[in-house]
Each structure stands twice: as structure tokens, then as C-alpha cells.
Amino acid sequence: MTRVWKRWLPAAVVPAVVAGGAVLGTVQAGAATDLPDKTPQEVLEMVADSSVRSLSGTVEQTSELGLPQLPTDSPAGESDASSGVPSGVASALELLGGSHTARVYLDGHSQARVQVMDRLAERDVIRNGRDVWLYSSKQNAATHLILPEGSESEGYHGDKAWTPEDLAEHFLSSVEPSTEVTVGSDSEVAGRAAYELVLTPDSSETLVGSVSIAVDSETGLPLSVDVEARGQDAPAFEVGFTELSLETPSDDLFNFTPPPGATVTERVVEDHHAKHAKHAKGDRGEHSKDYVKYGSGWETVIGLPADEVPPELMDSPLIAETAQEVDGGRLLSSALVNVLVTDDGRVFAGSVPLEQLQAAAEGR
Amino acid sequence: MLAALAAVPVLIALAVRLSSRDPGPGQGPPFLDRVSQNGLFIALTGMVVSIPLFLPLTVSVAAGDTIAGEAGHGTLRYLLAAPAGRIRLLAVKYAAAVVFCLAAALSVATAGVLIGSALFDVGPITLLSGDTISVGESLLRLFLVACYVGLSLLGLAAIGLFISTLTEVPVGAMAATAVLAVVSQILDNLPQLEWLHPWLFSHHWLGFADLLRQPISWDSFAANGLLQGGYIVVFCALAYSRFATKDVLS
Amino acid sequence: MSGALPSTELAIETTGLTKRFGHQTAVDGIDLAVPHGSVFGFLGPNGSGKTTTIRVMLGLAAATSGHVRVLGQDMPASLRDVLPRVGALIEGPAFYPFLSGAANLQRFDTADRHASSATRRARVNRALDRVGLSHAAGKKVRAYSLGMKQRLGIANALLMPRELLVLDEPTNGLDPQGTREVRSLVRSLAAEGTTVFVSSHLLAEVEQICTHAAVMSAGKLVAQGTVDELRRVGLAHVKVQTPDTEGARRVLQRLGLAPEPPNSNNDGGSTVRAPLADHAVEPESIVAALVAEGVRVRGFAVENSSLEERFVALTGEGFDVVQ
Numbered sequence: 001m002t003r004v005w006k007r008w009l010p011a012a013v014v015p016a017v018v019a020g021g022a023v024l025g026t027v028q029a030g031a032a033t034d035l036p037d038k039t040p041q042e043v044l045e046m047v048a049d050s051s052v053r054s055l056s057g058t059v060e061q062t063s064e065l066g067l068p069q070l071p072t073d074s075p076a077g078e079s080d081a082s083s084g085v086p087s088g089v090a091s092a093l094e095l096l097g098g099s100h101t102a103r104v105y106l107d108g109h110s111q112a113r114v115q116v117m118d119r120l121a122e123r124d125v126i127r128n129g130r131d132v133w134l135y136s137s138k139q140n141a142a143t144h145l146i147l148p149e150g151s152e153s154e155g156y157h158g159d160k161a162w163t164p165e166d167l168a169e170h171f172l173s174s175v176e177p178s179t180e181v182t183v184g185s186d187s188e189v190a191g192r193a194a195y196e197l198v199l200t201p202d203s204s205e206t207l208v209g210s211v212s213i214a215v216d217s218e219t220g221l222p223l224s225v226d227v228e229a230r231g232q233d234a235p236a237f238e239v240g241f242t243e244l245s246l247e248t249p250s251d252d253l254f255n256f257t258p259p260p261g262a263t264v265t266e267r268v269v270e271d272h273h274a275k276h277a278k279h280a281k282g283d284r285g286e287h288s289k290d291y292v293k294y295g296s297g298w299e300t301v302i303g304l305p306a307d308e309v310p311p312e313l314m315d316s317p318l319i320a321e322t323a324q325e326v327d328g329g330r331l332l333s334s335a336l337v338n339v340l341v342t343d344d345g346r347v348f349a350g351s352v353p354l355e356q357l358q359a360a361a362e363g364r
Numbered sequence: 365m366l367a368a369l370a371a372v373p374v375l376i377a378l379a380v381r382l383s384s385r386d387p388g389p390g391q392g393p394p395f396l397d398r399v400s401q402n403g404l405f406i407a408l409t410g411m412v413v414s415i416p417l418f419l420p421l422t423v424s425v426a427a428g429d430t431i432a433g434e435a436g437h438g439t440l441r442y443l444l445a446a447p448a449g450r451i452r453l454l455a456v457k458y459a460a461a462v463v464f465c466l467a468a469a470l471s472v473a474t475a476g477v478l479i480g481s482a483l484f485d486v487g488p489i490t491l492l493s494g495d496t497i498s499v500g501e502s503l504l505r506l507f508l509v510a511c512y513v514g515l516s517l518l519g520l521a522a523i524g525l526f527i528s529t530l531t532e533v534p535v536g537a538m539a540a541t542a543v544l545a546v547v548s549q550i551l552d553n554l555p556q557l558e559w560l561h562p563w564l565f566s567h568h569w570l571g572f573a574d575l576l577r578q579p580i581s582w583d584s585f586a587a588n589g590l591l592q593g594g595y596i597v598v599f600c601a602l603a604y605s606r607f608a609t610k611d612v613l614s
Numbered sequence: 615m616s617g618a619l620p621s622t623e624l625a626i627e628t629t630g631l632t633k634r635f636g637h638q639t640a641v642d643g644i645d646l647a648v649p650h651g652s653v654f655g656f657l658g659p660n661g662s663g664k665t666t667t668i669r670v671m672l673g674l675a676a677a678t679s680g681h682v683r684v685l686g687q688d689m690p691a692s693l694r695d696v697l698p699r700v701g702a703l704i705e706g707p708a709f710y711p712f713l714s715g716a717a718n719l720q721r722f723d724t725a726d727r728h729a730s731s732a733t734r735r736a737r738v739n740r741a742l743d744r745v746g747l748s749h750a751a752g753k754k755v756r757a758y759s760l761g762m763k764q765r766l767g768i769a770n771a772l773l774m775p776r777e778l779l780v781l782d783e784p785t786n787g788l789d790p791q792g793t794r795e796v797r798s799l800v801r802s803l804a805a806e807g808t809t810v811f812v813s814s815h816l817l818a819e820v821e822q823i824c825t826h827a828a829v830m831s832a833g834k835l836v837a838q839g840t841v842d843e844l845r846r847v848g849l850a851h852v853k854v855q856t857p858d859t860e861g862a863r864r865v866l867q868r869l870g871l872a873p874e875p876p877n878s879n880n881d882g883g884s885t886v887r888a889p890l891a892d893h894a895v896e897p898e899s900i901v902a903a904l905v906a907e908g909v910r911v912r913g914f915a916v917e918n919s920s921l922e923e924r925f926v927a928l929t930g931e932g933f934d935v936v937q
Contacts, residue, residue, distance in 0.1 A: 389818075437708055439722075444672075446725040
């Protein structure tokens with residue numbers, strides 16, 4: 001009998017060890033590290049002084065917004081890569097669904113490559129000086145953009161849209177007296193020790209509960225951004241490096257020749273667009289050609305006139321199936337963002353309660 | 365069974381060759397639209413088409429037959445009385461299943477390359493990243509893809525081995541293993557079970573695409589290896605315990 | 615190879631061997647003792663637990679309780695040392711139908727770690743030759759007759775020189791000619807010093823080739839010993855052939871015997887039979903007494919019981935197998 005018992009031992013022990021190892025692996029990934037204490041102001045300065053311009057890494061982005069997952073090949077999702085000019089709404093929709101992994105290679109201001117790794121497919125953005133290539137393996141289609149002269153060393157906002165840095169900048173620009181900034185417990189992101197900067201909006205007029213930014217303790221580079229919705233424990237939106245190397249990536253990566261057989265579209269980006277891109281990136285409370293901003297900080301609402309809304313967006317299953325009827329239009333509600341589609345076709349979006357969207361819609 | 369697997373890319377190649385209409389970009393199985401320009405893509409299309417069903421099915425047959433097949437023939441008792449030694453028999457049987465997994469994946473790739481180069485032009489391959497690599501490197505990548513796919517099936521083979529020790533009816537073991545392979549893939553597609561996905565043995569099955577990026581992303585290869593390793597260790601332990609204590613009555 | 619312990623006198627020894635499947639007891643506390651060099655008949659009706667006992671002996675199934683020693687070593691602890699010295703035919707032959715007879719044997723031989731691959735071909739050929747299958751060695755087993763498969767099974771048990779052969783129903787499916795061949799094979803093996811353990815439900819077979827026997831019934835061992843002992847345990851009878859049956863009865867009764875009622879045999883009432891209990895009476899004195907009483911004795915015999923009677927007495931008649 002003891003023989004029999006002994007022989008069942010591996011069957012009991014091995015799965016336990018494997019399960020234990022798996023759990024331990026997950027725990028260790030978030031194991032606390034101990035760094036010298038810093039004040040929030042010091043950490044903010046670290047971020048501002050950060051001078052990392054060359055890196056290669058893998059970024060993972062997850063959304064738990066309580067929305068049905070968007071099919072990755074939906075028209076709204078693809079319009080981003082193929083049109084080349086990310087319209088705010090389309091990229092927002094892209095970010096709303098599920099999780100994505102991308103590899104990011106940066107070398108200085110003028111060379112960048114982002115590879116969004118889809119299942120059995122990939123979308124690439126390659127920037128080398130004034131040349132920007134957009135390639136989608138699914139369509140086997142490439143778009144070639146030539147940036148205006150003199151913009152070689154300027155940032156092109158498409159490059160960094162995928163890095164935590166970009167999002168961190170966006171949130172840090174919202175820091176104002178109404179935001180409480182604290183330093184949380186030290187953490188480890190992509191194998192690097194990091195300070196955690198926690199932004200908690202005072203305002204109750206926003207859906208954002210708090211934003212945590214992991215800041216690399218050596219370089220001040222934002223490594224990850226977690227956004228928590230009010231009243232939720234789990235991050236509603238996360239973007240962060242899972243792997244990061246600060247070495248300069250190989251030059252070959254930035255040389256792109258469209259593969260034989262691919263359909264190539266040539267486009268020249270005019271100065272106007274460059275300006276527009278700058279607007280879209282950071283400036284607030286201003287009129288740009290195609291959208292209007294209301295409010296500021298956490299309570300910002302973006303309004304899009306009807307003629308600027310991509311028609312395919314309105315037909316997308318997301319709107320058709322999940323929007324609910326409210327006063328003055330239809331509401332697409334999620335943990336972090338509310339989108340109001342008015343009856344006359346305009347779109348209002350923001351991390352704010354519905355009433356504010358309605359107010360913005362009626363105000364104009 | 366290897367011949368049946370090799371027939372998959374051959375059928376695809378013939379279908380593409382004989383049809384007058386080229387599949388448009390993004391139509392049909394992935395990579396199919398590239399086939400008429402570059403025959404090497406047949407191997408990849410064959411792989412994508414085989415992974416969800418054909419490969420797991422043949423592996424289920426091979427793995428489910430390991431012990432239960434011997435029991436079904438009644439030869440198990442003679443092997444043990446020879447004496448083969450239960451642990452040794454189990455190890456040899458699993459090793460054979462491992463060899464089969466790799467051979468299965470390689471035969472799809474090889475048949476794809478052969479038929480592709482026979483019926484179509486062969487040239488540098490375009491990777492998912494849009495970069496182009498030489499034929500030599502393409503063949504190397506295809507070999508890596510085959511290894512990846514073979515590796516992906518090892519967990520399933522271990523499960524099949526375990527199930528095979530539970531029964532004396534080989535068909536039952538094969539069917540149960542194949543059903544598990546399908547169930548795992550279905551679960552992997554349910555967004556409600558997202559927490560479970562990284563633990564499913566089929567989770568990384570299509571991850572070989574990462575070998576077709578520039579530069580190669582080894583992440584999924586490593587993650588897949590770890591996952592399959594976990595399944596192998598757990599189910600081989602279960603199979604050992606079950607088989608070492610089993611009364612062989614067939 | 616085996617230590618010179620006293621118990622190695624026994625090729626197989628079980629003590630209190632019990633095997634239960636769920637609530638059903640297949641083997642119930644049997645104590646087998648198979649001496650070295652014997653040809654041991656393991657008798658019992660179908661379903662009496664013979665094959666289960668053999669499976670436990672060979673380590674294929676674990677005993678619920680009790681101990682098994684084979685060739686002087688504990689089973690299944692010393693399975694690796696013991697089994698290479700044991701050849702076995704277990705519950706009929708089993709082969710891969712799509713392989714040839716020789717290929718099947720080679721495959722089984724490969725499974726035995728101790729079998730040298732250098733001599734494999736020669737050993738396979740010799741084993742096939744020994745069971746008279748050389749002509750069919752290259753034929754697929756699928757095409758074999760039942761008898762040929764049976765022979766191939768025996769050939770498998772003979773791949774290596776064995777100290778013990780366990781043959782479960784070795785003559786199953788064989789024609790009379792084949793049965794005779796197996797019998798002579800067993801005899802020649804025994805002559806070489808191999809212990810042969812033959813399970814069978816055919817008494818005649820056991821009676822002809824075995825030196826020892828044991829009888830199983832419903833999982834229990836009901837008798838064990840040399841074949842002569844088993845026969846002797848059964849009651850001997852005196853048989854008197856006489857026209858004076860009445861007189862003969864009287865004399866036998868006076869001598870303390872209990873003659874069977876008349877007409878119990880269909881020989882026209884000219885025979886009187888009486889069990890000869892415990893040899894209390896010398897048969898010679900019976901004849902003297904009969905003659906002295908004037909009974910005309912035409913024939914007189916002392917009959918030992920056949921193993922069959924013993925078997926039937928122990929296990930029940932016909933198909934009403936005890937469960």
C-alpha cells in the first residue's frame with residue numbers, strides 16, 4: 001500500500017510545484033523594490049529632465065473598460081493605420097478594445113519604429129527623418145508619408161503614441177492645483193526599479209479615479225501608466241513596458257523598403273497637418289480645424305462636428321450594439337470614457353459623466 | 365498520418381494553382397494571398413490551416429494510442445512481462461510522441477516548400493513587418509516555425525499520454541485528447557475567460573507569427589516553451605503515477 | 615544468480631495472496647508453493663482466479679494483500695531481476711497484427727533491456743523453430759490461425775533461456791497434433807531443468823505432463839500437492855466382479871466397508887463397488903474373505919480416483935461454476 005502511495009506522490013507534488021512556481025512567478029514580477037525616498041516634486045522633475053531618446057522595448061496595453069471587444073480588423077480600427085492621420089475618435093476606439101502588444105524602437109527624434117503585433121499580422125509605423133512608412137501586413141499595403149522640410153528632428157506624434165511616455169506626458173500636463181500628486185510604493189517594471197507617481201484628481205466631475213505612473217529610477221523615463229476609473233479597483237487602462245533596453249537599436253530597423261507586391265500609397269504631409277498634429281498632441285482649450293474642446297484638465301470634453309465623424313464609425317458594431325438611448329442622442333458608456341453621439345451626428349467624448357457631455361452638446 | 369498532413373499544403377497549392385482568381389489581400393487563410401507570388405508561403409498557409417485541427421488531431425491519435433493502443437492489442441502485458449519496465453515504456457512512448465509532433469510539423473512545412481517551389485515562383489519572403497529576407501533565411505525561418513509548432517504540440521501529447529494510461533480503448537483516448545484540443549481553443553476565444561487564456565495549452569499555437577517579424581520576437585517562443593514545459597511535467601507526472609499503479613488486465 | 619536461501623527451493627511462493635476488484639474478490643488468500651524443477655498444473659474452471667493470480671505473480675497487477683515470491687525474490691519489488699528469467703504466455707497470445715511473426719518477437723525482445731540485440735535474430739529464429747513456425751516467420755500475424763498465434767506466443771516465452779515458464783492455457787486453440795507437440799515441448803523444457811507453471815482447465819493435459827498441481831475454485835486454492843498425492847487424497851475403491859453380488863456386499867459390510875447401492879454402474883449388476891476408506895482394510899484380505907465366504911470372484915481391483923473425479927469433487931460439476 002505504501003508503494004502505491006509513493007507512486008501517486010509525483011502526481012500530487014509536481015502539479016503543486018508547477019502551480020506554485022507559476023504563482024510565485026506572477027508575484028515576483030510585482031515584487032517591491034526599495035529605492036531612496038523622493039518627493040513627488042523630485043519625481044516630476046526626473047520625468048521632465050528625462051533625456052532618453054534611444055530605446056527598444058515591448059509595450060503592452062490593456063483596456064478593461066467593460067466594452068465588448070472590437071474585432072481588430074474592424075473598419076474603425078484599420079482606418080488609423082491606413083489613412084495615416086489618426087483621427088482622435090478612431091484611435092480612441094482602437095485603444096478601447098482588449099489588449100495589444102507593440103514593439104517600439106526609438107533612436108533620437110527622427111528615427112522610430114512601432115510594430116503593433118496582431119495575431120498573424122502586424123502594423124508598422126517606421127519613421128526615418130522625413131520619411132514615414134505605414135505598413136499593414138494584412139492588407140500588404142504601405143503608405144509613404146513625406147514630412148515637411150525642416151521637420152527632420154521634430155517629433156512626429158505617430159511615433160510615440162505607443163509608449164507610456166506619451167500618455168504620461170498627457171496626464172502630467174493635466175496636473176493642476178486640483179490634482180493630488182503623491183509617490184506610491186516602489187515597483188519594478190520591465191525589470192527596472194521605478195518610482196510610482198500617483199495622480200488623484202480632486203474633481204468629482206471626472207470618471208478618472210487615479211493615474212499611476214511608474215517612473216524609471218535611473219533615467220526618469222515613464223515606464224508604465226495605469227488609469228483607474230472611479231469606484232474600480234482594477235486598472236481600466238494600462239500601458240507599460242514589459243521589456244526595455246536603452247541601447248540604440250540597429251539602424252537597419254529604420255530602413256524600410258515596401259515589399260514586392262505591396263500596394264503603395266504616396267502622400268505628402270503639408271505644414272498645416274504638422275501644425276494640426278501638434279495641436280492634437282497637447283494644446284488645450286483651443287479651436288482647431290476639426291474639433292472643439294470644452295473645459296480643461298480632467299473634465300475636458302472633446303466635440304467633433306458631424307462632418308468630421310468617419311461614417312464607418314457610426315456603422316461599427318460597437319455603436320450599433322452597445323450604445324444606449326439617452327436624452328439628445330445615444331451614449332456609449334465605459335468605465336473611463338463616455339461617448340455621446342447626438343441625434344444630429346456630432347460626437348462628444350470625455351472622461352466625464354453623461355450630464356457634462358449633454359451640457360456641452362446643448363451649449364453649441 | 366504524416367502523409368495526410370503533407371497533403372494539406374499540397375491541396376492548398378493545387379487549389380490556388382488551378383483557380384483562375386487570385387485571392388485578394390486579406391482574403392482566405394493568412395498568407396494565402398501571397399502564394400501565387402511566392403511558393404514558400406504555401407508552407408505558412410498550410411501551417412496556419414493545420415494548427416487548429418489537423419495537427420492536434422494527428423497528435424491526439426499518436427499520443428492517445430501510446431499506452432491504450434498496446435492495451436487494446438493485449439501486447440501491453442507482454443511488453444511489461446518482457447520486462448520493459450513501466451517507467452521506461454512510458455518514457456519511450458512519450459519520446460515517440462515527441463518525435464511525431466516534430467515530424468508532423470516538419471512534414472507540413474517540407475511538403476509546403478516542395479509543392480510551392482514546384483508550382484510557383486520562389487523568391488525572398490516578405491515578413492509581417494514588411495521587411496524582405498532571402499530564400500535561405502526564409503527556409504531557416506520556416507524550420508524555426510516548424511520547430512515552434514512541434515513544440516506547441518508537446519503539451520497536448522503529454523495530455524494524450526496521460527489519457528492513454530486511463531483506458532484500454534485507444535479510440536477513446538484519441539477522441540478525448542482531440543476534444544480537449546478543440547475545447548482549449550474554444551475557451552481561448554471566449555473573452556469572458558481572459559484570465560484563463562495564458563494557461564491554456566493552445567494559447568500560443570498561432571504565436572509562430574512572432575518568428576516572422578523583423579527582428580524575430582522570441583517572447584512567444586519562450587512563453588510557449590515554458591507553458592508546454594509545465595503541461596509536460598504535470599501530465600507526465602500524472603501519467604507516471606497512474607501507469608505505475610495501474611493493474612494491467614487487458 | 616539467486617541467493618541460496620532455503621525458500622529458493624520454491625520457484626513460486628505466495629502467502630495469503632488476495633486480489634479484490636472493488637467488492638469482488640478474484641483471488642482469496644491463496645498459498646501457492648511451486649517447487650523448483652516441477653511441472654506445475656494450475657487447475658480451475660474458467661473464472662476461478664487463475665489468470666488473475668498469474669498477473670499478480672508477474673507484477674502486472676498489484677496484490678490487495680499477501681506476498682508473492684518468484685524465483686526466491688519478492689514481487690513486484692524485484693520485478694526487474696525476476697522477469698528476465700521468466701517466460702510467460704498470459705491469457706492467450708497478443709501481437710501486432712500488421713507485423714510479421716518474427717518482427718513481433720523482435721519487438722518484444724527489444725522491450726527486454728537484458729536481451730542482447732546482437733543475438734536477437736538468432737534467438738528469434740531458434741524460438742520460432744522450436745514451436746515449428748519457421749515457415750511462417752515472415753507472414754503477417756493477421757494471417758495466422760489461432761493455433762499459430764498460440765505457438766508464436768509460446769515462442770515469445772522461449773526467446774531467452776528461462777528458469778521459469780508461466781504458460782496460461784498453452785494448448786488453447788491447438789489441434790491434437792499441436793497439443794501433443796506442446797506437451798513434448800513442456801517435457802523437454804522440464805528435462806532441461808526449467809520450472810513450468812501451466813494453467814489449464816483441461817485435466818487430462820495436466821495429468822499427463824504435470825508432476826505437481828493445484829486446484830482453484832472461486833478464488834480459493836482448494837487442493838495442492840504432487841499429482842500422485844492429489845489422486846491419493848481421493849478415495850480409492852475396491853471393485854469386485856462377481857455373479858454373487860449379495861454375498862459380496864455382505865462380506866464387504868462385515869469388513870467395515872460401505873458398498874455402493876446396486877445398479878449404480880451400468881454393467882448389468884455384476885459389479886460391487888465400495889470406497890476403500892483410509893486403507894483401513896488391506897485389499898488382499900478382502901479377496902481372502904470373499905473367497906472364504908464362497909463368493910465367486912471373477913475380478914478384483916483397487917481403483918485410485920482419477921484427477922478428474924477429484925477435480926469435479928472440488929470445483930463442482932459442469933457449468934455450475936461457483937462464483
